[in-house]
Amino acid sequence: MGLVLCLSQLIVMTPKSLLRHPEAKSSFDDMVEGTSFKRLIPDDGPVVDNAERVKKLLFCTGKIYYELAKERAQKHRDEDVAIARMEQVNVIHVFVFVAVVRSVQDRLTVL
Numbered sequence: 001m002g003l004v005l006c007l008s009q010l011i012v013m014t015p016k017s018l019l020r021h022p023e024a025k026s027s028f029d030d031m032v033e034g035t036s037f038k039r040l041i042p043d044d045g046p047v048v049d050n051a052e053r054v055k056k057l058l059f060c061t062g063k064i065y066y067e068l069a070k071e072r073a074q075k076h077r078d079e080d081v082a083i084a085r086m087e088q089v090n091v092i093h094v095f096v097f098v099a100v101v102r103s104v105q106d107r108l109t110v111l
Helices: 016-020 064-074 091-104
Strands: 056-060 081-086
Touching: 056 064, 064 081
Parallel strands: 056 081
Antiparallel strands: none
């Protein structure tokens, strides 16, 4: 019997508090013609300029990102902890995730 790949959508039921979160917003530049939905949003903080100093890469979704980012800032870990947001969790897009992990797995801890 071979491996069967089941393709189905994940439905997450969460509170609507993220809709009112002051940091959870997009600029109009993100929605103009020629742009597209980002399934994975990489960290855009200080780690971008100091990729060699990153020790941990965290993957998360939704509201958890803002909680992790706040904790990271309070502990002054902005330069060695990167957070990537997965905006669409789907079996088909796991290859994007795998590609990112493979590109950094030899030099840091992926959580």
